[in-house]
Amino acid sequence: MSERERTVGYSEVAEQDVRSLRTRFCRLRTGGGEPVAELEAVSFRLRFGAVAVAAEGIGGVETQPGFRRQGHMSRLLRRALDGMAQRVDVAFVSEAIEGLYEKFGFAGALAEGSLVVPVRAVESATGADLEADVPGVGDGSAADLPAMIRLYNTAHARRPWTLERQAGWNRLLPATTWKPGSRTLVLRAGGTTAGYAVLEGRAFGDPLGTVTVEELVAEDATAARLLLVALARLCWQRRLAEFTVREPADSLVGRVARGMGCAYRQSFPPSGGMMAAVLNRAALVTRLEPELRRRAAIGRGPDPLHDTAFAALLHGDLVPDDRALVRLLLGHWSAEDADAHGMPVPARHRDVCTAWFPGGGTPALPTPYAHRLDRY
Missing domain, CATH: 3.40.630.30 (Gcn5-related N-acetyltransferase (GNAT))
Structure with missing residues (x-):
């Protein structure tokens, strides 16, 4: 030495x-x-x-x-x-x-898991007109973060591996010229935030080849369906056949997507x-x-x-x-x-x-899941 x-x-x-x-x-x-x-x-x-x-x-x-x-x-x-x-x-x-x-x-x-949702499955299950705007859905801002934190903690409060988000949490990525930032869609109903989706941003010059949602949280099934329709519409505009949602299969959004028809991809390194x-x-x-x-x-x-x-x-x-x-x-x-x-x-x-020890994905214990916005 x-x-x-x-x-x-x-x-x-x-x-x-x-x-x-x-x-x-x-x-x-x-x-x-x-x-x-x-x-x-x-x-x-x-x-x-x-x-x-x-x-x-x-x-x-x-x-x-x-x-x-x-x-x-x-x-x-x-x-x-x-x-x-x-x-x-x-x-x-x-x-x-x-x-x-x-x-x-x-x-x-x-394990790493995500939902893969076909655009046609959403269109068929909801009868939505993908050429029309989805009522109540628009771009979010920093002012929406408190409501997003509340929705997230409510949705995932008993999920193993979940971090409880505190007031002031903000792990959204700012956009710069060469690095993609986070894009947020927010669903507002009756003057309150009923759900949101955080999309993985695209770097300058990237092709419109994918739509990936880092997380999607809704207060009820109706809100989840509307957000999935908004994402399907975005894919339809980009001529994409499917989109990925990084949410566990036993979440509310996962159950709604499964009802429409989707795949769940999981890997165990x-x-x-x-x-x-x-x-x-x-x-x-x-x-x-x-x-x-x-x-x-x-x-x-x-x-x-x-x-x-x-x-x-x-x-x-x-x-x-x-x-x-x-x-x-x-x-x-x-x-x-x-x-x-x-x-x-x-x-x-x-x-x-x-x-x-029932394993995740049971009535006693939801599936363990680490949302990407909380990883370090």
């Missing part, structure tokens, strides 16, 4: 507001102050269903070219995770590097992508005990075996693998999925675990 490598030190920079999120910068530098590697620890509250817990996410991971392949990033990640474990009980990565984060206890815990790690098992499980009790009580009432099974879960006698635990808690896996992956649930706890 060279003298320069031996003098590399670690530091954390106090939290700052970055992209509407509280961010702590973790850095390695040489003794002379030369930058070696850096990452961001982003603070937020993330949902495991009806309960939101304090969490931190890793982003902005970078090693300077002259210091790569020397183990510095591993050192930085370990130091950063040690610090995170003093503040929160669970960590996340939005876009993990394949084959890297597993060694630090992370596991892939979220074997490594990388969106990952999670348990930092403090006992503390995390304790915070989520009300959520587990809620799941177990749906359609069954209180379970007399809950307390015994919970004690086993708390101490690691039940689901000892933390990677499997975080997948089960988030709904990425069900108890049956754990069985399929060689982690069977003991027979005495099977009924309780089946209720605790």
